[in-house]
Amino acid sequence: MLDIASYESAAQGVLTEQVWDFIQGGSGSESALAANRAALDRLRIRPRVLVDVSQCSTATTVLGAPLAAPLGVAPMAYHRLACPDGETATAEAAGKAGSLLTVSMFASRTLEDIAAAASGPLWLQLYWLRERQALVELAARAAAAGFQALVLTVDAPRVARRPRDVRSGFSVPGDIRAVNLPAALMSSSHRRTEGASAIEKHSREQFDSSITWADLAWLRERTGLPLILKGVLTAEDARLALAHGASGVVVSNHGGRQLDSAVASADALPEVVDAVAGRALVAVDGGIRHGGDLLKVLALGADLAMVGRPVFWGLAQGGATGAAEVLRLLTEELDEAMALSGCPRLTEITRALITSR
Numbered sequence: 279m280l281d282i283a284s285y286e287s288a289a290q291g292v293l294t295e296q297v298w299d300f301i302q303g304g305s306g307s308e309s310a311l312a313a314n315r316a317a318l319d320r321l322r323i324r325p326r327v328l329v330d331v332s333q334c335s336t337a338t339t340v341l342g343a344p345l346a347a348p349l350g351v352a353p354m355a356y357h358r359l360a361c362p363d364g365e366t367a368t369a370e371a372a373g374k375a376g377s378l379l380t381v382s383m384f385a386s387r388t389l390e391d392i393a394a395a396a397s398g399p400l401w402l403q404l405y406w407l408r409e410r411q412a413l414v415e416l417a418a419r420a421a422a423a424g425f426q427a428l429v430l431t432v433d434a435p436r437v438a439r440r441p442r443d444v445r446s447g448f449s450v451p452g453d454i455r456a457v458n459l460p461a462a463l464m465s466s467s468h469r470r471t472e473g474a475s476a477i478e479k480h481s482r483e484q485f486d487s488s489i490t491w492a493d494l495a496w497l498r499e500r501t502g503l504p505l506i507l508k509g510v511l512t513a514e515d516a517r518l519a520l521a522h523g524a525s526g527v528v529v530s531n532h533g534g535r536q537l538d539s540a541v542a543s544a545d546a547l548p549e550v551v552d553a554v555a556g557r558a559l560v561a562v563d564g565g566i567r568h569g570g571d572l573l574k575v576l577a578l579g580a581d582l583a584m585v586g587r588p589v590f591w592g593l594a595q596g597g598a599t600g601a602a603e604v605l606r607l608l609t610e611e612l613d614e615a616m617a618l619s620g621c622p623r624l625t626e627i628t629r630a631l632i633t634s635r
């Protein structure tokens with residue numbers, strides 16, 4: 279497998295059509311999904327030459343944790359959809375590759391099993407459920423298991439309408455469970471209904487769509503872990519995130535799965551970076567498929583790039599080995615892009631390196 283696209287084609291041959299569509303799909307007309315790739319493709323690199331690149335280093339630290347590269351796995355529900363071991367395979371892979379793993383609240387393996395399989399940093403992602411006690415219990419279990427941060431997803435007051443899932447009548451298969459949550463909170467996600475997606479219906483029932491900035495204090499008071507907000511796309515919200523004590527933001531349109539027509543992550547990134555002005559971590563995800571894409575988002579000022587679907591493709595193709603290869607490939611490609619653009623160190627990757635002409 280020489281590139282991420284090869285993992286994508288191989289995964290399509292392994293997964294059922296319904297699971298494939300759930301993973302690949304976006305909301306509405308899938309315009310935000312397409313925009314993520316288009317925005318990255320529009321950017322071109324302005325390489326510098328005759329720089330000593332005999333020693334390049336992609337290594338960095340994120341919230342104090344050492345990483346082989348500024349690369350992490352974005353939170354994705356139910357890794358057992360892609361391979362039998364699920365998130366423990368992903369944790370093993372991320373550890374091998376020196377990447378960070380964000381575990382979804384809807385993980386299909388327990389936080390404790392995932393932590394036991396991990397050798398790198400773990401973050402836990404949360405959606406704000408109406409059942410607040412579940413959040414407090416998950417946050418406490420995450421801290422006890424050694425997770426290093428909480429990531430609250432703020433672009434999903436409910437799951438958007440995703441036409442592919444409506445068409446296929448997607449529901450979470452009965453043998454794959456969000457094992458970290460009480461079964462009673464999850465039952466509707468398994469209930470297949472003609473003409474509707476079970477996860478959209480589940481979210482309308484279980485997600486608290488009334489929360490506002492003021493509620494963040496409630497969660498922060500109940501955990502000692504740093505809080506990162508995922509799904510921030512504007513300078514205004516980045517400033518509010520900092521004002522409400524967030525330790526970082528993830529610039530993300532949820533891989534094109536939430537607001538159709540939302541701005542592409544790479545297009546939103548510069549204004550968020552400028553608003554944050556080095557006071558907190560800025561991560562980004564959406565459409566990152568090559569080391570060159572990593573170089574571009576780092577040049578726009580991101581501290582960390584995260585990938586979603588490519589990790590599922592790696593898992594589907596080869597479990598922990600496949601996912602580790604995907605993460606290693608991206609790291610090697612970043613190393614090559616740094617060498618060929620005259621940037622031996624991450625600190626040399628600045629906005630001067632890119633153009634949108």
Ligand SMILES: Cc1cc2nc3c(=O)[nH]c(=O)nc-3n(C[C@H](O)[C@H](O)[C@H](O)COP(=O)(O)O)c2cc1C
Pocket residue numbers: 300301302314352353354355382383384403431508530531532533534535563564565566584585586587588
């Ligand atoms: C199958 C799938 C499940 C996802 N589940 C979650 C989730 O549980 N929580 C969350 O915050 N984001 C979730 N996301 C969104 C990802 O975290 C991320 O924003 C997106 O996939 C990044 O784009 P990429 O897939 O183009 O790399 C999911 C994405 C996919 C594809």
Ligand SMILES: CCCCCCC(=O)C(=O)O
Pocket residue numbers: 355384437467477480481532535
């Ligand atoms: C019933 C669980 C809903 C999980 C939704 C995860 C997802 O597809 C996404 O966030 O995107």
